[in-house]
Amino acid sequence: MEQLINYLLQFGQLNQKQIDLIETRASEKLLSKNEYFSEAWKIARQIAFVQEGVLMICYYNNKGEETVHHFICEDHFVVDLESFNHKILSMIYIRAVTDCRLITFTFEDWQELSTTIIDWNAIINKITIKTLLDKVHMVQPMVMLDGKTKYLNFLKNFPNLANRIPLIYLASYLGITPTSLSRIRRNIR
Structure with missing residues (x-):
C-alpha cells in the first residue's frame, strides 16, 4: 500500500x-x-x-x-x-x-x-494527463519508424520490460511479425 x-x-x-x-x-x-x-x-x-x-x-x-x-x-x-x-x-x-x-x-x-x-x-x-502525454510521446514517433528503430526505441524507453514480455506480444505492440522481431533481435546483438 x-x-x-x-x-x-x-x-x-x-x-x-x-x-x-x-x-x-x-x-x-x-x-x-x-x-x-x-x-x-x-x-x-x-x-x-x-x-x-x-x-x-x-x-x-x-x-x-x-x-x-x-x-x-x-x-x-x-x-x-x-x-x-x-x-x-x-x-x-x-x-x-x-x-x-x-x-x-x-x-x-x-x-x-x-x-x-x-x-x-x-x-x-x-x-491521467501524465499518462496520456506519456502515451502520446510513446506512440507518435513509432508511426513512421521501421521495425528495428521501433524495437531499439522500446529498449531505450522500457529497458525493464523487454525480457518480461513474450516475443509475440512485443511484436504485436511494435506492429511487426514475430519472425521480423526475431531477426531484428539477432542482428543487433
Whole structure:
C-alpha cells in the first residue's frame, strides 16, 4: 500500500486521515499470468494500481487477431477509463502478461474517495494527463519508424520490460511479425 500512497503523493497532498480512507477502500488482488483483469463487451468494474507485474491492453482486429495496444507495469494505474467512468461496454481486454499484484478499487469506492477527499479529483486528473502525454510521446514517433528503430526505441524507453514480455506480444505492440522481431533481435546483438 505504501507504494500506491507514495505514487499519489507525487501528484498532490494527502493527510493521514485521507490516506487511511484510501487504505480502507483498497483491496489487494493477485492476477495470474494470462488472466484477464477486464474483458471486452463487459463493463469495467475496477481500477487497479500495479504493484508488481506487467499487463497488456489489447483488442481483436477485424481479422480476429489479437493486437497489443500497450503495456502497463509497476507504479501505474490500469483501467478502461471510459467503460469504468460511464458504465459502458469496454472495447478492450486487459490481461496479465506476468503474474501481477494489484491494488484495486471498485467504482463505488473510487467515487467515495472522489467525494470525500477534497483534492482527489485534482490528483487523479494530474495522473491521467501524465499518462496520456506519456502515451502520446510513446506512440507518435513509432508511426513512421521501421521495425528495428521501433524495437531499439522500446529498449531505450522500457529497458525493464523487454525480457518480461513474450516475443509475440512485443511484436504485436511494435506492429511487426514475430519472425521480423526475431531477426531484428539477432542482428543487433
